[in-house]
Amino acid sequence: MTAPSPARPAEPAEPTGEKQSADSAAPGDFGGTVVPAVSAERVGTAKTTPSAEAVGVAETARLARPAAGGRTAAAVLIATVALLVAVFVGVAVGPAGLSLQQVAAALASRLPWHPHLAVSPLNSAIVWELRLPRVMLGVLVGSMLAGGGAAYQGIFRNPLADPYLLGVAAGGGLGATIVIVSGGSTALLPPAAFAGAVCAVALTYLLGASVGRGGEAAAGRAGSGTGSILLAGIAVAAMLTAFQTYLQQEHSQTLATVYSWILGGLSGATWSQVWMILPYVTVSALALLAHRRLLDVLRVGEYEAASLGVNVARVRLLVVISATLGVSAAVAVSGLIGFVGIIVPHTVRLLAGPSYRVVLPVSMIGGAAFLVLADVAARTVQSPAEVPIGVITAVAGAPFFLLVLRSRRARQDLS
Numbered sequence: 001m002t003a004p005s006p007a008r009p010a011e012p013a014e015p016t017g018e019k020q021s022a023d024s025a026a027p028g029d030f031g032g033t034v035v036p037a038v039s040a041e042r043v044g045t046a047k048t049t050p051s052a053e054a055v056g057v058a059e060t061a062r063l064a065r066p067a068a069g070g071r072t073a074a075a076v077l078i079a080t081v082a083l084l085v086a087v088f089v090g091v092a093v094g095p096a097g098l099s100l101q102q103v104a105a106a107l108a109s110r111l112p113w114h115p116h117l118a119v120s121p122l123n124s125a126i127v128w129e130l131r132l133p134r135v136m137l138g139v140l141v142g143s144m145l146a147g148g149g150a151a152y153q154g155i156f157r158n159p160l161a162d163p164y165l166l167g168v169a170a171g172g173g174l175g176a177t178i179v180i181v182s183g184g185s186t187a188l189l190p191p192a193a194f195a196g197a198v199c200a201v202a203l204t205y206l207l208g209a210s211v212g213r214g215g216e217a218a219a220g221r222a223g224s225g226t227g228s229i230l231l232a233g234i235a236v237a238a239m240l241t242a243f244q245t246y247l248q249q250e251h252s253q254t255l256a257t258v259y260s261w262i263l264g265g266l267s268g269a270t271w272s273q274v275w276m277i278l279p280y281v282t283v284s285a286l287a288l289l290a291h292r293r294l295l296d297v298l299r300v301g302e303y304e305a306a307s308l309g310v311n312v313a314r315v316r317l318l319v320v321i322s323a324t325l326g327v328s329a330a331v332a333v334s335g336l337i338g339f340v341g342i343i344v345p346h347t348v349r350l351l352a353g354p355s356y357r358v359v360l361p362v363s364m365i366g367g368a369a370f371l372v373l374a375d376v377a378a379r380t381v382q383s384p385a386e387v388p389i390g391v392i393t394a395v396a397g398a399p400f401f402l403l404v405l406r407s408r409r410a411r412q413d414l415s
Contacts, residue, residue, distance in 0.1 A: 072361075075352040079365035083139070086369040090135035093376050095383035096126050103127055134269040138375045139368040140281045141266070141334045144326040146367020149341025150348075150359050151288050151323040154295035155316050156226050157302075163327040163341040166233040166320070170240035171200025172331040176261050177244045181251040189261070190276065190332040197328035200236055205320060208232035209313075226302065226316070263388035264335035266375050277329040284326025288360055291319050295356040337390050339397040340367055346401065 092103050102120075106127035109119040148163035156165070164170075175196025179188045208229030248258055294315050297305045302312045344367040345359060352358045371389075374396065378389040 071352070072355075072358050075348075075358050075362045076365065079348075079362045079369070083365050083369040083372075086372040087135055087139070090138065090372045090376050091127065091131050093380060094126070094131055095380060098123060098126065129271075133271045133274055134266050134375065135372055136274045137266050137269040137277075137333060138372040140274065140277055141330040141337070142340060142368040142371025143364040144281055144284060144330040144367075145337060145340040145371070146344035147285060147288055147360060147364040148323040148327040148330075150345035150356070150363040151291075151295070151319050152341075153345060154298060154356050154359075155319045156230060157298065158230070159346070160342070162338075163323065164237075164336070164338075166204045166229070166324070167200035167236045167240060168197040168324065168327050168331060169336050170237040170244070172197035172328065173262055173336060174200075174240045174244045174247075176335075177247050177258050180254050180257050180261070181247050190273070194328050194332035196240075197331055198324060200240055201320070201324045201328075204233045204236045205229060205317070207236070209317075260388070261335045262390075264337035264390040265378070265386070265388055266334055267379070267386055269333070273333045277333055280325050280329035284322045284329075285364060287322035288319065288326075291315060291322075292356040292360045295319070295360070299354070299356075335390070337371070337393055339393045339401075340371055343393075343397040343401050344370055 091107070092098075092100055098106075102123050105117050105119050106123045109117050109124055110128060145163050149161065152161040152163065152165050153159055158165075172193040173196070175192035175194070176189050178196075179185075179192045184192075208231065211228040211232065248255055294305075294310060297308060297310055298312070298315070306312050345363045348359050348362045348366055352362055371393075374392045375389055377396070378387045378392045381387050381392075
């Protein structure tokens with residue numbers, strides 16, 4: 001006799017209704033809404049997924065996370081080495097023609113542990129009272145211009161944004177022009193330029209934010225405020241520039257002084273100016289670096305960032321305030337130096353990646369190195385005369401930027 005065959009387990013019932021349609025849907029299709037496919041390992045089961053849109057945004061944010069810590073550290077290290085080299089060149093090179101031995105002796109003569117050295121008072125004054133404050137001021141100004149440009153590009157998601165986007169240049173220029181044409185003391189130039197720059201950005205933001213809130217309410221979505229602020233910046237800058245031009249035409253005898261300030265320079269750098277802007281630069285840099293992760297989240301879009309719990313308006317306001325304080329302080333002591341806020345961040349982005357965990361710190365360090373080297377060129381190209389540093393940054397930066405833009409990665413980042 002043959003043994004009876006074991007009973008076969010019952011076949012599971014075929015899914016019906018909504019469950020069948022859900023199981024048969026293609027990956028990334030939730031209820032007819034197509035979103036990026038997300039693996040179970042990354043997101044978990046469908047039961048824990050709040051919505052298809054949130055899944056897609058979360059996956060996009062995950063893919064936009066910054067590079068590994070080792071890569072960030074390497075980029076910062078390379079930029080720091082470049083800055084140290086630039087500082088050394090800035091202190092060692094100049095129209096006075098001091099040798100490296102004389103520069104080293106002058107530097108060591110004022111250190112607390114220095115050996116007894118016979119240093120000429122003239123050499124010591126050249127190094128400590130002329131070159132060092134100029135180099136330190138270039139470090140502070142360059143770091144703020146590049147860091148402010150990177151922050152504006154991130155918060156407004158505009159690759160052409162620069163530190164002067166919201167009227168800093170127009171407001172600072174108007175403030176400085178008022179002091180010059182009125183015959184005021186040159187000591188009033190920095191505070192007047194700083195006040196003009198801050199007031200211009202405040203006016204821009206108030207106008208743009210008020211219009212943007214109405215646009216967001218009407219459209220029922222976030223993101224309208226950014227475009228309104230940019231447009232308000234263009235309008236405010238045009239209005240302030242018109243006032244400045246009128247003052248220049250009415251006081252034509254001061255045109256040379258006004259244009260000298262507008263073209264920018266570090267020739268009048270002193271230790272008092274370094275200490276004056278150092279608190280603003282420090283607070284601004286720390287605040288911007290503290291928001292670098294949120295700038296990465298904003299790269300996916302304001303609406304998507306808001307759906308992930310980011311208070312977009314608050315982040316935008318804090319970043320704008322931080323960048324404005326630092327850039328206004330830089331403009332107050334150096335005038336208007338162009339191209340630094342565009343060239344340096346984009347170069348860093350192309351070489352080290354788009355993450356703001358890398359872009360912001362490396363841009364600040366790289367901007368400092370770039371401006372110090374540009375200042376060295378400004379005071380040596382036509383020695384003993386000086387070329388405005390804004391001319392040097394434009395001549396050196398524009399062709400290099402055009403060459404960099406030819407890369408495929410640049411076209412992808414700017415598209």
